[in-house]
Amino acid sequence: xxxxxxxxxxxxxxxxxxxxxxxxxxxxxxxxxxxxxxxxxxxxxxxxxxxxxxxxxxxxxxxxxxxxxxxxxxxxxxxxxxxxxxxxxxxxxxxxxxxxxxxxxxxxxxxxxxxxxxxxxxxxxxxxxxxxxxxxxxxxxxxxxxxxxxxxxxxxxxxxxxxxxxxxxxxxxxxxxxxxxxxxxxxxxxxxxxxxxxxxxxxxxxxxxxxxxxxxxxxxxxxxxxxxxxxxxxxxxxxxxxxxxxxxxxxxxxxxxxxxxxxxxxxxxxxxxxxxxxxxxxxxxxxxxxxxxxxxxxxxxxxxxxxxxxxxxxxxxxxxxxxxxxxxxxxxxxxx
Numbered sequence: 176x177x178x179x180x181x182x183x184x185x186x187x188x189x190x191x192x193x194x195x196x197x198x199x200x201x202x203x204x205x206x207x208x209x210x211x212x213x214x215x216x217x218x219x220x221x222x223x224x225x226x227x228x229x230x231x232x233x234x235x236x237x238x239x240x241x242x243x244x245x246x247x248x249x250x251x252x253x254x255x256x257x258x259x260x261x262x263x264x265x266x267x268x269x270x271x272x273x274x275x276x277x278x279x280x281x282x283x284x285x286x287x288x289x290x291x292x293x294x295x296x297x298x299x300x301x302x303x304x305x306x307x308x309x310x311x312x313x314x315x316x317x318x319x320x321x322x323x324x325x326x327x328x329x330x331x332x333x334x335x336x337x338x339x340x341x342x343x344x345x346x347x348x349x350x351x352x353x354x355x356x357x358x359x360x361x362x363x364x365x366x367x368x369x370x371x372x373x374x375x376x377x378x379x380x381x382x383x384x385x386x387x388x389x390x391x392x393x394x395x396x397x398x399x400x401x402x403x404x405x406x407x408x409x410x411x412x413x414x415x416x417x418x419x420x421x422x423x424x425x426x427x428x429x430x431x432x433x434x435x436x437x438x439x440x441x442x443x444x445x446x447x448x449x450x451x452x453x454x455x456x457x458x459x460x461x462x463x464x465x466x467x468x469x470x471x472x473x474x475x476x477x478x479x480x481x482x483x484x485x486x487x488x489x490x491x492x493x494x495x496x497x498x499x500x501x502x503x504x505x506x507x508x509x510x511x
Contacts, residue, residue: 183403184240184309185342185384187395187425188212190408191244191269191313198234199449200412200462205237206433206441207418210426212240217271219284220247220256232263235445242267244313246274248284248294250301261306268302270295272314275350276357286315286350292330296337303339311342313386315350316370322349324370331374335381342382344406345371361387361409372401392417392424399425413465438466439498446491456493457486472501 189196189204191214201213218231223245234241243265247253257268272295274285288295295312302310312334316327327345334340348364355363366388375383384404389395395405411417422428446459460480467473479485479497486493 182210182426183382185212185311185344185382185404185406186210186399187421188242188344188384188404188406189214189411190386190406191215191217191242191271192408192412193217195409195412195462197462198238199459201238201241202235202445203438203442203463203466204411204415204418205235206438207415208421209430210422210428211418212242212267213238214269215241215243215265217244217246217274218256220245220249220252223256223259224252228259232260234264239264240266242269242309242311244269244271246271246284248288248298250294250298253298254301254305257302257308257310258305261308265308267309267311268306269311269313269344270299270302272312273346273350274357275315275352275355275360286318287352289314289318289330289350292333293337296334299334299338299340309342310340311344312340313344313346315346315348316367317349319349319351319353324373327370327374328377331378331381335378341380342384343374344384344386344404345374347371347385347387368398368401375402392420395425412462414468415466416469435467435498439494443491443494446494450489450491455486456489456491457483460486460494467501470501472503475503476501 188211193216196214196216204213223231243260245253245256245268247256253270260268271285272288276285299310299312331343347366347368347370351360351364368385371383371385382404383402384406385398385402386406386408389398389405389407390410398405419432422430423432442463446456449459450456464477464480467476476497479493479500
């Protein structure tokens, strides 16, 4: 058996997804996998500095290893936000250089930063200067119609030479900055996994994590033959149980795989604690609707936890009710 300490800390991770990967989702994900690295939503540096930072920084101790993703292009603001995030206990601060949304472009951050590697390097160095936490970068393979691998190669080379950053999370698609919505940018630009594989080959001392269009455990295994880690996004939000076998399959852990009943007990207890803090039940369970995707009774689970009348009562017992109702159906488990 392979020594688990030999695995990269970034071997498996969940992608930062705006409005989705909040602390309620992350708590649920952590019940399924203890080893996978979890990421927050993207948070603009100024939101931490000038906003209600506690809203973004709250997390449960069970969520570690945990990374926060920051957006921004001001090295001063990113440094200040990094100090705040580090004090809050996050293991890693990740700089977003991959989001292509018009709002992000207007703020001159996200994917458009790939046009200015010196600025990215300045930001990353400023972040390294204020903490000993891991500072990483997430970016695309290129912008618009640039199809030349050398553009990606030059970007990675510059950042790795000018900064201490040695972990690159690469979405294997171009970002089209004009004409495509964020959703279309996740689907239309062709995936070029070979570009990411070439980065690992050209920079063997860097930690290279691949992201984009990955849906199954077989695909994860294939990618891990070429790179250090794999990051998955929407599929593990809509089908979280894919993660239940990950610790055994990809980290060689021998711990028993958590069963449905134990998951529900943990979620119920968590909801009770959150309700005492004034968090509405709806805000919590919204991120658990996909939990039993693939079971024949999953539709019933979703129906009950989406019922506005029942949710308005803020009774955590609704979670057990939904689970029991779902179990009135014969469950089909197809995860392997």
